[in-house]
Amino acid sequence: MLASGKDNMLPSGDEAKRLKSTLQNCTVRYFKDNGHTLLLEDGISLLTIIKGTSKYRRSRKLDHVSDFLPPSMTEFKYAFDQVVGLLQFATSSVMLSTLEEGKIVKGLAGVPNEGPVLLVGYHMLMGLELYSLIKEFLREKNIMVRGIAHPTLFSGKRENSSTEFSMSDWIKVMGGVPVSAKNLYKLFSTKSHVLLYPGGAREALHYKGEEYKCIWPDQQEFVRMAARFGATIVPFGAVGEDDIADLVLDYNDLIKIPVVNDFIKENNHGINIRDDISGEVANQQLFVPGLLPKVPGRFYYLFGKPIRTKGKQDFLKDKENANQLYLHVKSEVESCIAYLLKKREEDPYRNIVDRTVYRATYGGEVPTFKL
Template sequence: PSKTEHPSKMNTGLVEYVERTVKLESSRAPDRPVYLVGESIGACIALAGAARNRDTDLVLILVNPGTSFHKSKLQSLSAFLDLIPEPFHLNSPEFLNFLTENFMQMLLTFIGRGTYLEEGGQALSEFLVDVLPRETIVWKLQMLRIASSFVNSRLHAVRAQTLVLASGYDVLLPSREEAQRLQSMLENCRVRHFRDNGHTILLEGGFDIVTTIKGAEYYRRSSQTDFIADYLPPTPSELKKILDSFGILNFANLVMLSTLPDGKIVRGLAGLPEEGPVVLVGYHMLMALELVPLVAGVLSSTGINLRGLGHPFLFNKYSEQLLPESSLFDVCRILGAVPVTTFNFYKLLSEKHFVLLYPGGAREVLHRKGEEYKLFWPEQPEFVRMASRFGAKIIPFGVVGEDDICDVLLDYNDLLKLPFYDIMDKKLNKDSVKLRADCTGEIQNQPIHPMVVLPKVPGRFYFIFGKPIETRGREMELTEKENAQHMYLHVKSEVENCIKYLKEKREEDPYRSILPRLLYQAVHGHNAEIPTFEL
């Protein structure tokens, strides 16, 4: 920085520069949003620009925003830093932590964890005495204080779509608390927490800002979100990270079977069509335990993206605030899930996608004790006529294994008996979309609620995709309600048969238990495909 230029003037100049750049980019592509990514003081600049350009389509990505300066230790440090002679200012614990810990976090990305990190941190801090004199630090702190004060008085004017990324191990700013404050003040704001990352998260290994934007549902190509057109398939690194993060379910060693057009059952996915449109219709396991292994497994094996039709709760920014972790459903969105609507179903089929459909919905995925493998389908043939309109193949499938993974301790009926649970129940379902409003009985009753389960020593997940059911050439026939109902019941019966087949055959699997699988991998290698029952 210039010694003669006041920080406030510098801040104003930065905001004006950002404004000019935003207007230029917006004029080049008026139908597309402009993304502003700002870290610390950069987040203040981004917010200031958004407050002064309310009619511009902006998406703000704020990383550990400096708007919390007035709550940080840096504010009190900045008040007396001028009184401390150089180089003693670097002996302050806060500055040493910031200078060494954050820089060492970056170094670990490249060199890994070693035994000389403390010595390296000390050497690094001594080096920084020369490159960061007191005058520079004082000037930057003044700049941060002015920027924070300026933008905090203008937060009410920010209309832009905003995503706040907060590090849990930020030793410089109280970023986690600040993220919650900004979420309560900004009308269109979501938060993502990264509890193991430091202040310089953008430079740390394992963090991908594009993946975070996609998971938060903030990537769009136009002025409105389009779940089909905006979708970017997972990259190989994203897919690997997802598979690694679900290690327990992968350790269950998936058994995937499919059925060829002639009815022969084979191991693997050779029975799946190579081209869409295709509708895969099946049973939704407890807490959707099968969802990530299914979608990620099919994608990694065949390159086919299964686009799941998901409950609106997965996409509601207000429901995120009721969850223990706001990013709980990000993986589903990265893997291609879209809200279940007639329009989205129509558009996916019209573009020849593979659509993953669970007619049982929330009632099936949050079933009660003793209801495993029971279908809760509505009476009406909701998907048959839509599938036939595009000549889509319908593939019934079954999955078993939830009873080898966990047992239900408290279901919805148990929760309702707990004191004060009704308060949480009202919050969870206050504004929920009633997907089965035209149904009666158990099918209509689809409240969103938590589950209390007891994990078990992991068994195996067994999937089988049934014989494809053709609708091409039957469009006129299936417009009649009776014919559509007949096919609907046929698909349901096939799903039940798939489940029955797997439940019976898994009893013949010598590797259903964990110990035989471990012994097999010890002999044949960790990546060896473990056998199963005879087909």
């Protein structure tokens, strides 16, 4: 159900609230700046709303893998120009990849085109690295990366009659899939490019002093399934979170504030997608950290050398062998991060001021450090 905030003919907002309480499985999206002729106004796409609210399906039960419709060019441009356009401009991402022979090149040439491919990497603060990554795979390789996302984004737990079309809806439009072994199996079986963060929400919502620390489970979670389908594992690192904001309030700070503490506990009630693991990664409390913005720096990505699992299914059935490969992938991710942290110091256009001057003077893509 779509409701307008500036409907001068009918009380759309009040009616949406009433109908949501009476209709089963009713989802409301509220457009506060639009009028009575909502679907005739610019920037409103009914198909995009249907996809973003998970209402499109080919059968009685929704399947996030088979029911997915790739974004149109209009959706692509709107999402990356309007929704996250400012972040894209401010961070001016640098994409690097590693060829089979070990040479690092600019762009994504080192990432295989043929799936299944599993991209395994580090989740920056608030998951800010996602947008440039998804965009560049679509722009350069015409590949839709299917990101494994936290199920809270799909639950609708905190939705009401005033819920607007938000970032969580755009994540669905851009291929996000709830994390589960079943969905990962389906994605591999369709030879998809899958984006996986073993550190999950704990890594994306890390605490002070944990920047660029891989907070992964002790046991391997993806190696055997990747080997079963002969998937190519591509480890990657991403840096830049400390160049756009300082983390001033983390989970440990927020739970000391009485009202905020109650709010966090209420929002996390009943959410436990990793109750079968131990260690720090099991503490996946969802919260909004306190950030102090900085003069923007730059985001850097490095995709490591592809790791082939095709033909190794029997070898990786052994738990010890699978664990060794898991640790190798983690080590490669950490190496990518270390490389980027070192090389970004050599980038003459790391600061947004320098990049803006370059664009104004020369135009085109802003260069970076020498490889």
